[in-house]
Every structure is written in structure tokens, then in C-alpha cells.
Amino acid sequence: MLITRRAEFSSSHVCAQSALTPEENRALYGAASNPSGHGHNYVLEVTLEGEPDPATGMIFDLRRLKEIINASVVEPMDHRFLNYEVPPFDRVVPTAENLAAEIWKRLEPHFDDGRARLKNVRLFETDDLYVDCTGDRS
Amino acid sequence: MMRVTRRYRFAASHRLHSGQFSEDKNRELYDKCNNPYGHGHDYVLDVCVAGRLDIATGLVVNVQTLDALVKEQILRDFDHRYLNVDVPEFEKLIPTSENILQVMKDRLCAHWPSVFPDGPRLEDIRLRETRRNSFELKAN
Numbered sequence: 001m002l003i004t005r006r007a008e009f010s011s012s013h014v015c016a017q018s019a020l021t022p023e024e025n026r027a028l029y030g031a032a033s034n035p036s037g038h039g040h041n042y043v044l045e046v047t048l049e050g051e052p053d054p055a056t057g058m059i060f061d062l063r064r065l066k067e068i069i070n071a072s073v074v075e076p077m078d079h080r081f082l083n084y085e086v087p088p089f090d091r092v093v094p095t096a097e098n099l100a101a102e103i104w105k106r107l108e109p110h111f112d113d114g115r116a117r118l119k120n121v122r123l124f125e126t127d128d129l130y131v132d133c134t135g136d137r138s
Numbered sequence: 139m140m141r142v143t144r145r146y147r148f149a150a151s152h153r154l155h156s157g158q159f160s161e162d163k164n165r166e167l168y169d170k171c172n173n174p175y176g177h178g179h180d181y182v183l184d185v186c187v188a189g190r191l192d193i194a195t196g197l198v199v200n201v202q203t204l205d206a207l208v209k210e211q212i213l214r215d216f217d218h219r220y221l222n223v224d225v226p227e228f229e230k231l232i233p234t235s236e237n238i239l240q241v242m243k244d245r246l247c248a249h250w251p252s253v254f255p256d257g258p259r260l261e262d263i264r265l266r267e268t269r270r271n272s273f274e275l276k277a278n
Contacts, residue, residue, distance in 0.1 A: 136139045
């Protein structure tokens with residue numbers, strides 16, 4: 001069975017590599033390379049997979065899930081400029097892909113020994129663009 | 139491996155009618171969609187790609203490149219058009235959502251290798267005709 005919890009956070013970022021020219025960055029990242037940055041209302045959907053505990057009827061305590069998401073993602077990232085305030089984005093380009101991978105990395109250890117395992121991290125950068133990360137880096 | 143999904147929107151009209159069937163059979167099959175002058179929808183198209191996260195760029199796909207491909211191959215011909223008349227594939231094919239998806243997939247796949255020679259791959263496309271009807275087609 002799958003359960004999905006949604007969270008939101010608002011952050012600014014700029015997508016550019018210091019080794020590239022402004023033109024090269026624009027070709028790769030478009031308007032997201034504008035040097036002063038810009039922001040999004042990110043929507044995060046965290047999906048867990050597991051079987052319900054026969055006693056509680058729950059795969060995972062949703063209140064605990066909310067706390068984990070808040071502590072790992074929302075509190076450190078909400079209303080922050082990712083490049084300046086949230087490592088590793090001082091050296092990693094904060095694309096939606098890298099942000100989803102970082103969120104996976106932060107969440108995954110919380111679910112490695114219980115009934116539920118982390119199945120998918122879906123990160124909406126806008127209504128029209130989202131990334132699914134399953135931790136598979138191959 | 140990571141998946142990136144990009145959403146596009148277009149408005150188009152269509153009429154579902156087959157010359158192979160009688161008027162009654164068409165009405166029975168397609169119901170209101172058979173009305174003679176056609177009707178329209180605000181379609182939503184989700185294009186899902188899958189690939190490796192490039193360490194250097196932090197990208198699975200260059201979204202601008204994907205946007206340009208979808209605009210060129212799909213939106214330019216489909217948006218604000220009468221599909222039966224304005225899109226050549228539907229001269230012979232009935233523009234059901236199933237057939238629309240197939241035509242879109244064929245158009246994207248025909249150009250995919252030249253636009254994305256090193257990946258990512260096209261994973262699936264999904265078409266929402268109305269809030270209550272959506273269709274999905276795997277690319278492979």
C-alpha cells in the first residue's frame with residue numbers, strides 16, 4: 001500500500017555554473033539563470049510503501065511523517081535562498097532534479113528500518129513541471 | 139534514473155465520426171461527440187521523460203529543448219485548431235484521445251533521437267481531455 005503526504009515550501013534559487021558564461025548558462029537553464037535569482041512555491045509529495053500494522057491499521061504515523069518532512073525539508077528550506085542558505089546548494093546547482101535528489105537523501109534514512117520504506121519523492125517546481133526521484137542513481 | 143514531467147496545455151476542437159458506420163451507429167458509439175459541427179476541449183498534455191541525472195548540469199532534461207520540440211511537433215499544429223481539418227493525420231483517423239496520443243507519440247518519437255541523441259528517453263505521455271477523462275500511453 002502507498003501513502004503520500006504533501007508539503008509546501010517557498011524558496012528562491014539561481015541555476016548557473018560559475019565555470020560557464022552567462023550565455024552558456026542561459027542555454028542550459030533559461031530564465032532560471034538570471035543572476036539575482038527568483039523563487040517558486042515548491043510542492044513536495046512524499047510517498048511511502050508498506051503494509052499496515054495490524055494493530056494500529058497504519059503504515060506509518062502520519063504525524064511523525066509530517067514532523068520528519070518539516071524538520072528535514074520545510075524548516076531548512078522554506079523562505080530561504082537555496083544557493084546561499086541551504087547546503088549543498090552553495091556548490092550544487094539547485095535544479096528541480098538536484099533538489100529532489102537532496103530531499104530523497106535527507107528523508108531516506110528515516111525509513112530504513114521500519115514497516116514503511118520511502119518509495120517516491122515528487123517535487124513540483126511549478127504546476128507544469130515536476131520531478132520524480134526514487135533514489136535510483138543509475 | 140529520474141523522471142521529469144512537463145505539462146502543456148492546448149485548446150482544440152474535434153468531432154468523432156466514422157464514415158464506416160451508419161449515422162445511428164455513430165450516434166450510438168460517440169454520442170454527443172458525434173454532433174455535426176464538432177466541439178472543443180482544453181486539453182492538458184503531460185510529457186514524462188526518464189534519464190540519468192547529469193552531475194555537471196544537475197539536469198535530466200533541458201526543459202527549454204523539450205518545450206521547443208513539443209511546441210514545434212505538437213502545439214503548433216494542435217493548439218486552437220479543429221483537429222479533423224487542421225491536423226493531417228486526422229483526415230483518415232478519428233481524433234479520439236486514444237488516437238491523438240498515438241499521433242503525438244509518433245511525432246515525438248520521430249524527432250526524439252535527433253533532439254536528444256544522448257538521452258533522456260521518452261517515458262510516457264498523458265492526455266487529459268476533461269477533468270474526468272485522461273489517457274496514458276507508454277512510449278515503449
